[in-house]
Amino acid sequence: MAKKQRPTRQKRPKPKRSAAPSRRRAARQPRRTARPAAHDPLGLADCERFLLQEARLLDEAKFDDWLALFTPDAWYWVPSQPDQPDPHETVSLIYDDRRLLETRVRRLASPRMYSQEPRSRTSRTIANVTIEEAQPTACTVRSKFVMIEFRRDSQRIFGGTAFHRLVRTENGLRIAWKRVDLVNCDAPMDGITIPF
Amino acid sequence: MTEQLSRFVQPGRVHRQIYTDPAIFALELERIFGAAWIYIGHESQVKNPGDYFATRIGRKPVVMTRDAGGKIHVVHNQCAHRGSLVVATESGNAAEFTCCYHGWTYHLDGRLKRVPLQHGYPGDFNPGDPNTAMVALPRVASYRGFVFASEAADGPGLEDFLGPMTASLDDMVDRAPEGEIEVAGGVFRHAYDANWKLYLENLCDAAHPIFTHRSSIEAALAQPDDAYSDGSGEIAIRQMRQNGAPYSFWESQVGIWTYPNGHSYLGDYHDDAKLVAALKDPVFRDYIAALEARKGKKEAQRVLEVRRWNSNVYPNLSFMSQFQQLRVVHPVAVDRTVVHTYNFRLKGAPDQMFRNTISFANTVNGTGSLVLTDDLEIYNRIRMGLSSEGAEWIEIGRGFDSDVPDGRGGRRGRNSTSEVYIRNMLDAWVGYMTTGAKGRTKPMRAAS
Numbered sequence: 001m002a003k004k005q006r007p008t009r010q011k012r013p014k015p016k017r018s019a020a021p022s023r024r025r026a027a028r029q030p031r032r033t034a035r036p037a038a039h040d041p042l043g044l045a046d047c048e049r050f051l052l053q054e055a056r057l058l059d060e061a062k063f064d065d066w067l068a069l070f071t072p073d074a075w076y077w078v079p080s081q082p083d084q085p086d087p088h089e090t091v092s093l094i095y096d097d098r099r100l101l102e103t104r105v106r107r108l109a110s111p112r113m114y115s116q117e118p119r120s121r122t123s124r125t126i127a128n129v130t131i132e133e134a135q136p137t138a139c140t141v142r143s144k145f146v147m148i149e150f151r152r153d154s155q156r157i158f159g160g161t162a163f164h165r166l167v168r169t170e171n172g173l174r175i176a177w178k179r180v181d182l183v184n185c186d187a188p189m190d191g192i193t194i195p196f
Numbered sequence: 197m198t199e200q201l202s203r204f205v206q207p208g209r210v211h212r213q214i215y216t217d218p219a220i221f222a223l224e225l226e227r228i229f230g231a232a233w234i235y236i237g238h239e240s241q242v243k244n245p246g247d248y249f250a251t252r253i254g255r256k257p258v259v260m261t262r263d264a265g266g267k268i269h270v271v272h273n274q275c276a277h278r279g280s281l282v283v284a285t286e287s288g289n290a291a292e293f294t295c296c297y298h299g300w301t302y303h304l305d306g307r308l309k310r311v312p313l314q315h316g317y318p319g320d321f322n323p324g325d326p327n328t329a330m331v332a333l334p335r336v337a338s339y340r341g342f343v344f345a346s347e348a349a350d351g352p353g354l355e356d357f358l359g360p361m362t363a364s365l366d367d368m369v370d371r372a373p374e375g376e377i378e379v380a381g382g383v384f385r386h387a388y389d390a391n392w393k394l395y396l397e398n399l400c401d402a403a404h405p406i407f408t409h410r411s412s413i414e415a416a417l418a419q420p421d422d423a424y425s426d427g428s429g430e431i432a433i434r435q436m437r438q439n440g441a442p443y444s445f446w447e448s449q450v451g452i453w454t455y456p457n458g459h460s461y462l463g464d465y466h467d468d469a470k471l472v473a474a475l476k477d478p479v480f481r482d483y484i485a486a487l488e489a490r491k492g493k494k495e496a497q498r499v500l501e502v503r504r505w506n507s508n509v510y511p512n513l514s515f516m517s518q519f520q521q522l523r524v525v526h527p528v529a530v531d532r533t534v535v536h537t538y539n540f541r542l543k544g545a546p547d548q549m550f551r552n553t554i555s556f557a558n559t560v561n562g563t564g565s566l567v568l569t570d571d572l573e574i575y576n577r578i579r580m581g582l583s584s585e586g587a588e589w590i591e592i593g594r595g596f597d598s599d600v601p602d603g604r605g606g607r608r609g610r611n612s613t614s615e616v617y618i619r620n621m622l623d624a625w626v627g628y629m630t631t632g633a634k635g636r637t638k639p640m641r642a643a644s
Contacts, residue, residue, distance in 0.1 A: 072423075072424055073424040075426070078564060080382050080383070080384065080563075081382055084382070087428075087554075088428070088551045088554060089380075089381060089550065089551065089554065090381050090382040090554065091381055091382045091383070091384055091537075091539065091554055091557045091558055091561075091562065092558055092562070092564075093384075093562060093563045093564045094558075094562070094564035095428060095555075095558055096429060097424060097425045097426045097427075097428055097429040098423050098424040098425070098429070099419060099421075099423040099424060099425040099429035099430065099433065100425070100428065100429030100432050100433065101429075102419060102420075102423050103412075103415045103416055103419045103429070103432075103433055103436070103566065104415075104566060106415040106418060106419065107411045107412055107414075107415035107566055110410075110411035110414060110415060112410045112411045112414070113411035113570070114408065114411070114570050114573045114574070114577075115569040115570050115572065115573040186383075186385070187385065188385040188386070188387040188534040189385065189386060189387060189563050190386070190387050190388060190389075190563075190572060191386065191388075191563060191564070191565075191568065191569035191572040191573070192563050192564035192569070193564070193569050
């Protein structure tokens with residue numbers, strides 16, 4: 001019997017070029033936001049490229065590499081309610097500070113994570129990317145996503161809005177925080193094991 | 197059928213069919229959910245006159261309301277005219293309920309208030325008939341703010357039904373320095389494709405964490421403590437590590453107690469020295485100080501020495517006082533269950549206590565929890581495994597020969613790994629399924 005294709009954890013291929021934004025390239029491209037260049041050092045194209053790369057890492061189950069995209073004090077949040085004001089006074093589908101996010105990702109690599117035996121396969125589509133707020137070395141990016149998750153014998157569709165706080169570091173862009181608003185966040189739901 | 201049903205539960209074993217047969221599921225809704233005291237909600241969810249909270253008894257939509265006089269009612273969420281659902285939102289405040297189909301309007305206690313075109317009905321049409329109403333549940337009672345309702349017009353009273361479990365509910369409230377608690381912090385609604393009984397049958401299972409939760413235990417044990425945490429991850433990781441306690445811990449330090457009507461609790465798992473908010477934790481010290489200031493040293497000490505972990509009130513409620521958690525089991529189909537989980541705020545406790553409650557909820561009840569997701573997988577696998585129709589009988593005999601009577605009319609395991617609490621639930625199951633609500637006064641010993 002042919003072995004089902006299964007995401008394996010591999011070394012991330014060396015990126016061909018740095019994830020850091022290139023001012024030169026950004027300058028050559030037509031501007032897609034109305035913001036003046038002085039306030040928009042992280043160009044939309046760079047942010048978009050970053051989000052696509054992130055989605056690809058998740059789809060390819062390269063969770064360690066995904067974790068490496070976050071800053072050392074980052075948090076990752078999937079609220080349980082629409083317009084949930086904060087993660088401390090209301091429960092969340094996921095609320096991970098950096099320490100718990102590391103534990104979550106470590107567990108994803110465990111062969112004894114029974115809720116991932118068999119593994120999920122996912123396919124993410126990212127669109128409608130806009131820069132909501134920008135400072136010289138950081139910006140908040142809003143995007144829409146659809147994630148199809150297939151596991152065992154059924155397929156689920158998740159969709160919603162993601163907010164990324166991206167900061168420029170000497171290693172390139174990093175995520176200071178990420179918030180994922182699922183359109184059905186308050187629905188009865190089977191377990192969530194793969195990050196959005 | 198009734199005689200046949202009692203044959204599904206035998207000493208130390210249960211027939212697989214009661215987890216898979218849609219006909220048995222339909223009977224459970226009628227004979228268990230239609231007869232027992234069913235947990236509806238907490239009074240704080242309908243704090244003010246006019247507040248309502250829509251939920252279900254079994255699969256039946258019902259509404260808990262508080263009328264203008266402050267009295268709490270539970271009524272069927274069905275218009276007496278053409279049968280439409282009347283209350284379509286989960287919670288809110290209303291002076292009256294109006295059906296959106298033809299405008300029949302009801303008082304908050306379910307009585308019919310107004311009928312458009314009433315002159316068109318026959319002369320004997322009586323809008324005051326209690327059955328021409330959003331029909332009220334015949335019995336509604338509250339124990340310290342926890343509201344239960346029963347579809348059976350007679351049967352044991354709520355406190356008789358709860359028995360020694362009242363002490364677990366007392367502990368939920370007594371831990372509040374101001375002696376009052378409120379539902380807060382949102383709700384999880386997690387679901388799985390398997391039978392409803394499996395949920396409570398897992399909550400006092402002390403033998404599964406080290407196996408089922410191994411991935412989160414190992415990931416938490418390997419986690420460096422110097423990675424940044426705002427406090428929430430710290431609580432989560434500490435709890436996951438504690439799940440990794442070896443069998444010897446569960447067999448020597450933790451206990452399981454069971455009582456008539458299927459109730460049980462796991463005790464002595466945590467004492468406050470072991471609590472996530474440990475005694476030396478400044479937040480917990482502030483909390484103890486607040487408790488002592490309001491209740492006195494002696495009472496504060498008594499409260500803190502109650503060491504009940506998960507308490508299960510059969511058939512639909514499980515709660516835990518030490519982190520103010522409460523779970524309500526909603527059977528949807530023989531192979532589909534939804535569980536709603538709530539948190540309580542202790543009035544008069546430091547704000548950070550509630551934040552810890554939220555972090556703990558995310559860890560053990562969260563839809564994306566590193567722990568609960570493996571439990572949900574187990575329930576799903578039980579459904580798939582049972583469909584194999586291999587072994588006909590499921591073993592629930594661990595501890596069978598070593599359980600001992602409890603002074604308060606129940607039985608307890610020699611230690612927490614006994615499956616006595618499952619046998620006890622199935623004893624109650626046989627009681628409800630074969631003799632109805634009245635049979636419960638005579639404790640059944642079918643499985644144990």
